[in-house]
Structure formats: C-alpha cells, structure tokens
Amino acid sequence: xxxxxxxxxxxxxxxxxxxxxxxxxxxxxxxxxxxxxxxxxxxxxxxxxxxxxxxxxxxxxxxxxxxxxxxxxxxxxxxxxxxxxxxxxxxxxxxxxxxxxxxxxxxxxxxxxxxxxxxxxxxxxxxxxxxxxxxxxxxxxxxxxxxxxxxxxxxx
Amino acid sequence: xxxxxxxxxxxxxxxxxxxxxxxxxxxxxxxxxxxxxxxxxxxxxxxxxxxxxxxxxxxxxxxxxxxxxxxxxxxxxxxxxxxxxxxxxxxxxxxxxxxxxxxxxxxxxxxxxxxxxxxxxxxxxxxxxxxxxxxxxxxxxxxxxxxxxxxx
Numbered sequence: 001x002x003x004x005x006x007x008x009x010x011x012x013x014x015x016x017x018x019x020x021x022x023x024x025x026x027x028x029x030x031x032x033x034x035x036x037x038x039x040x041x042x043x044x045x046x047x048x049x050x051x052x053x054x055x056x057x058x059x060x061x062x063x064x065x066x067x068x069x070x071x072x073x074x075x076x077x078x079x080x081x082x083x084x085x086x087x088x089x090x091x092x093x094x095x096x097x098x099x100x101x102x103x104x105x106x107x108x109x110x111x112x113x114x115x116x117x118x119x120x121x122x123x124x125x126x127x128x129x130x131x132x133x134x135x136x137x138x139x140x141x142x143x144x145x146x147x148x149x150x151x152x153x154x155x156x
Numbered sequence: 157x158x159x160x161x162x163x164x165x166x167x168x169x170x171x172x173x174x175x176x177x178x179x180x181x182x183x184x185x186x187x188x189x190x191x192x193x194x195x196x197x198x199x200x201x202x203x204x205x206x207x208x209x210x211x212x213x214x215x216x217x218x219x220x221x222x223x224x225x226x227x228x229x230x231x232x233x234x235x236x237x238x239x240x241x242x243x244x245x246x247x248x249x250x251x252x253x254x255x256x257x258x259x260x261x262x263x264x265x266x267x268x269x270x271x272x273x274x275x276x277x278x279x280x281x282x283x284x285x286x287x288x289x290x291x292x293x294x295x296x297x298x299x300x301x302x303x304x305x306x307x308x
C-alpha cells in the first residue's frame with residue numbers, strides 16, 4: 001500500500017511529467033522532498049506494478065491507426081481462460097480481458113482490442129481470432145470506434 | 157491527420173518504451189535519438205499540444221493502490237448524444253470515453269480511488285442522464301500492451 005507521499009507523487013504526476021530538463025527534481029521541489037526520494041519512490045511503484053510504465057500515450061488515430069475495433073466473443077465459461085490467454089498472445093491484440101455477460105442483450109464475455117489502418121484490416125485480424133477460437137466461439141461482434149470523446153487518464 | 161516527420165515518429169516509438177528515472181531523462185532519450193535535449197522537449201510539447209500524444213508520464217494501475225477500474229456502456233439516443241457525452245465526461249472518474257457503432261454506443265472507463273467509487277459514479281451517471289449503465293468490470297486480464305508503433 002502507499003503512504004501520503006506516494007499519493008502526493010501520484011497526484012503531482014497523473015497529468016503528466018513536467019517538460020523541463022530535470023522533471024523529477026521539479027516534482028520533488030513541489031512536494032518538498034529530495035529528488036532522489038522522488039525517483040526512488042517512482043522506481044518502487046514501477047517494481048510493484050502501481051506504475052505500469054512511464055511514457056507516452058499516443059492518440060492512435062493521429063499515428064495512423066484509424067480503425068479501432070473492440071472485438072467481443074461469447075466463449076463457454078469452461079474454455080474462456082485458455083482461449084483468453086491464446087487470444088491475448090496474438091501479436092496484434094493490444095488488450096484482452098474476460099468481462100461478465102449482460103444477458104440477454106450482451107452474450108459476450110471475451111473482449112479483445114484490435115487496431116488497424118482500415119476497418120478491413122481489423123476485420124481480417126478478427127478472422128484470425130475467430131479461427132483460433134474455432135468452435136469455442138458461439139457468437140461474436142466488432143464494435144468500431146468512431147470518435148474519442150475523452151482520453152485523460154485517471155484522476156485521483 | 158497531423159503531419160509527422162521521421163523524427164517525430166522515432167520519438168513517439170521511443171517514448172512508448174521505458175522512460176528513464178534519472179536526473180536528466182530527456183537528455184538521455186535525446187542522446188539515443190541523436191537530438192538535442194531542447195529539440196526533444198519542443199517536439200514533445202508540440203505533439204502533446206496537437207493531441208498526437210494524449211499524455212506523457214507515469215501510467216498508474218489504480219487497482220494496485222486499492223482503487224478500481226471498470227468498463228461501462230450506455231445506449232444513448234442519437235438526439236441526446238452530445239448532451240450525454242458532456243454529462244458523462246464531466247465526471248473526473250471517467251478516464252476515457254469512446255463512441256462506438258452499436259446499440260451500446262458510448263463506452264467509457266471509470267477509475268476510482270476506492271472500489272465503492274465505481275458504484276457511486278455509475279449511480280451518478282444514471283441519475284444525471286436517466287439512462288441505464290451497463291457495467292463490465294474486468295474479471296481477468298489476459299494481456300495489456302498499450303504500445304502502438306507509428307503508422308502515419
């Protein structure tokens with residue numbers, strides 16, 4: 001678990017790192033701690049997975065990935081974990097999760113995000129998933145995104 | 157689509173890797189790319205202000221500090237779409253929100269500092285919009301890799 005200083009570090013960096021030569025010094029200065037301590041605490045949060053990574057999040061449309069499909073699949077419960085691991089291991093799948101169904105309108109329990117330059121590319125990639133799932137796929141859909149409404153990341 | 161030159165592309169790819177934890181991390185990355193630190197900072201600033209990059213910094217997994225994430229969806233009547241998008245986006249707990257082509261046409265991620273925060277945010281959205289929120293919390297994560305190479 002984190003203490004008050006870690007929490008203050010999260011609040012100070014959730015909008016992003018300052019674009020100055022010594023960003024960790026700048027943050028440490030704001031918090032009134034030593035720069036070494038700020039770096040040590042960030043490194044510890046990376047080690048424990050509280051920070052997934054430090055880096056840039058691109059707007060995928062702006063870097064050429066103009067087609068984004070959330071592919072969703074209805075996989076029998078007894079097969080879902082093996083199927084999910086296999087789908088998640090495909091090089092082109094960027095996120096893969098098991099989520100609950102919302103019956104009767106939403107039968108899908110496996111969600112795999114697929115990006116492409118065109119919708120046909122996304123559909124082709126979805127076919128690779130369909131082939132991999134074989135008879136384990138009872139029904140499927142692709143929800144293409146048509147607009148980013150918000151993308152700010154978390155705020156605590 | 158905004159114009160990106162070859163340096164921007166390499167920069168975006170490089171910055172999706174592990175950013176260094178050292179006194180002068182931008183200088184270190186600039187050195188790898190054969191750029192000056194000042195040029196790298198200017199390019200990064202421009203990519204952020206043009207929204208080619210949506211953010212730059214640590215990505216936090218709120219579950220690891222006792223918080224929660226969920227994916228949720230709404231079926232929004234087309235005539236009310238902009239109004240509902242503004243109502244949903246107004247909540248700071250909404251980390252991102254996408255329009256998707258389906259009856260469930262608005263899909264957003266909620267991130268809250270406590271597990272109870274998810275239910276509260278959903279109740280608030282239902283109260284504000286008058287629409288039923290479908291909640292699809294993650295039951296298992298099989299893979300997450302948020303890096304995408306530049307194709308532009």
